[in-house]
Amino acid sequence: MRAMKDMGFKGTILTYAKETVFDHKNQEEFGLGMNITPTNGASSTECPYITSWKQGTLDTVKLLGEEDQLAIFLAYRVTGAGPGVTCALADNSQTPQQFLDAVDKIVRDCKARSAKILIDAESQRFQAGILRIGLDLMRKNNRDGYAVGYNTYQAYLQSTPTSLASHLASALDDNFTLGLKVVRGAYLATDERCLIHDTKEETDDAYDSIAAGALQQQLLGFGGKDGRLFPSVNLLLATHNKYSVEKAQKLHLQRLKQRFSTTGALPMNKMLYKKRVAQGQLRMSPNETQTLCIFGCGNLGRAILTNLVTWNESPFSKIFAVVQTGPSRKKLNEAFGKQLSVLLANEGVAAVQESDVVILGIDPADVAAVLQEPGFRTALDEKLLISIAAGWPSDRIEDILYGSDASGQGQAHVLRALPNIAASVGQSFTALAVSAECSIPEQHIALAQDIFARVGQTARVPPSLMEATTAVAGSTPAMFAVLCDALIDASVAVGMPRQTAEAMVVQSMRGSAELLQSGGMSCATLRDAGTSPEGCTMAAIMVKEERGVRDAVCRALREAVTAARRMESVQHVNDNLPLNSLGYSVECTYRRRA
Template identity: 45%
Template sequence: MSAPMFLQSRAAHTIQSHAVTKEPLPTASGLSALPNKMLGRSLLIATISSKSYLLIPCLKLLSFLSKPGGSRLLSVDKNPFIHAILRKTFYDQFCAGETRKDTVSTIKGLKDMGFRGVIMTFAKETVFDHRTKTEHGVGEALLINKEKGPPVESVNTHNADIDTFRKGTLETIDLLEGTDYLAVKLTGAGPTVTAAFADQKPLPKQMTDALDEIATKCQQRDVRILVDAESQRFQWGILDTTLNLMRKFNRSDRALIYNTYQAYLKSTASTIHKHMEAASKENFTLGLKLVRGAYINSDERSLIHDTKEDTDSAYNTIALGALKQEIGKYGGDGLPFPKVNLFLASHNKPSVLAAHALHQSRIQVGLPTVPVGFGQLQGMSDEVSFGLLALKQKNGQTPEVYKCSTWGSMSECLAYLLRRAVENRDAVSRTGDELNALRSEAWRRMKGMFISP
């Protein structure tokens, strides 16, 4: 009998059990919060990710299925066999649901496991591949050649893509509460918007109105917004757009809007410094979400740090600098540190633990710091997520830990699923911690079936 089948029984007993471990992060007691079905699926996906002869065919299949214009026979939405396989494996592992009902159920399940909230996005985006010079719009048959450009239309013409983006995003907000974040992929608004981002030209008024409506609704519901980083072809335009939203909506000490900064880019440190300068001069709060980066397979390689060690160093320097309120000319003996809210999205255990330890130590001795939240993707790095939740603070509260997910149809989520599968492969190949933790928890539960506590 396979391990996942063993994991279908004794759920109540295993979730309440806690194994003794000497690890800094209490792996067994943390992962014991995972229901058996989720643990079994996580173990299956991690095992596939650790075996190249299993993973490579899976990645090729996901890449093939994500291309637009395929036949009905190979449609992930219309072929029930393909849909069922993907739904029970990669989709359920990394995505929240295809319907509102499924998504609400997933959100509730994550909060019941102890997470402060969720980070939810509607799965529609455009990815630019610098090698083929094409834009791939997910969820619709969109393929734009760089030389030909987008469809010709007036910036004042009503745009169906922008309207779909607006409606999908507003519907996502309805799923969220005050403890949650909305993640927004601005390229989901279609080719007219991505062309404006690529050329760093003004957005259509319909798009700016949509963003104002989205931000206003989030403000009313106390839901914060994380604007995602995307392909480099569009990123400078996205950064500028988000900074303008911060100028308008981040007027209190609590940031409503966050920009996402990718530590693997060589330009990120200077970009953050410029945005801090704007926040300082214009008296708004900078929402700083820090990630390592997720577009290494499609972005131009020369823009990215030469080694993983360089990226790790850049990430930690920015994260710890923000927590110490010392970045560039700001803080310490320099200029007053501007108002910053920090969100650390990371699966790297040393980075997360170092940031949390520094934040707590500064609070305990009365040194200045910034508010910080932590996030990991649904279906990944559960050892890190639950380990953070186990780190009780002196006031009895846990760190603010969130799980990031997406919702939408299978076809809309394919690009997201492909990136998650690649990230999971890279994570498992760099370290066996996650797979070993899952195996240990599965073994603990199987032993519990036969050995009384």
């Protein structure tokens, strides 16, 4: 168990897998692990099969109990308790009291370890009885607003909606939480084919409709305008189909974001796997908390950090901040206390190793050196690396980390983001470099958007426009500051106190931005609304036009874009060209980066 945890597993499901399978085609029962050795101390009146099954299951429970795991489950198969139980299940009659007492003991031991119980689905010859046992267990133990026990509902069975509707009604009428574990089904080779959907697509649709209905709290006549009240339900999605999990996850997050009611959901794929595997299985559960490392806490890094530590619905249970100097470390510790762990740069690789998401916020001049630090590449294995370093496109970072290795195995997902200085007041515009052919998983991109939504607006921008974005979104705050400074100085020159002038100019700029952003005005309509014939505003605008302010602003922005492209050794047809001594453009070429 410890070795598995060290490999990165965040949750555990241990199954005592002894079972009896009924082969419909041959009308035969056969068992896995059914050679019973009577347990020492068993009385002659006890069924040795039940005694052995009980002991084996309790021994499995003892392996549970990792306190720092996301979730731990015990799963068991009822038919492993032997023929006395399977006969009762097949007849849908009362199981032996010895078996019921064994189940009670198993439940008590699981509760003592804060573990939940999954009752696996089995052959259809026994399944009606198994569902009844599970329902009784839930009715007895799922009384505190959450599920201790879960029944398993097989989406490939045509009868599942009927069974599930009946159990939803029981949960509502008897006031307990229904533990709803959804699977596709695993007994296609031995069960009657007529009981199962004709095609995989029908099974997929059935699975997705149960998941969506549970998350929307509108399922099989429960919830919605005309349905019965939706009961308390805990949902566990167990599937190897990543598309179904992704669809359910997207719906769950959307409802949380819109503050709609939803069902507590835990996809097993997400719970079990810390790392993305080659087939593309990803972190999925909103219930799993992750660890974030902000590597470099300058102006932008600190702005992001400040907003993340106050995020009520943050997906991060732990945040590392990596800084260059002792004084910086002291300042962050004083500002945030125990809300994060502040480390010096020489501990940075260890912080990256412990994290799931890394924001690279260091000075652009230091990026190459940090990426080449011993252990840094390995520490990034399979993780999301978000770079906010100016002048560093994703492919350049990948070149340093991985060179010509195009396999993609074990590599980080590198996403470039460009916030601006207004992040410190939650008013940044952050561009994420996402192309139509982007191979970064959608969940990673959505997580990055959620992070930067904490500091303002976000947008996905083609990588080819990121250099222009550096100027258009990144340089304009300083350009606005110069303009405001000039207006304030002019106001002081005509007799206005500087403090008053500053308040007027800044508020006017803020109000203008609000009119343009939320007031439905374009720049042209705002200009026209604020001017009148022979008025003072028009007089000011004419001076600006006569002095070429518009042309100067246009050239200034183009020059900023040109400089940004030079940083990345790219060229564009509309880049500014150098001026000769007479002020006219002369032709020039720039060599692309090899």
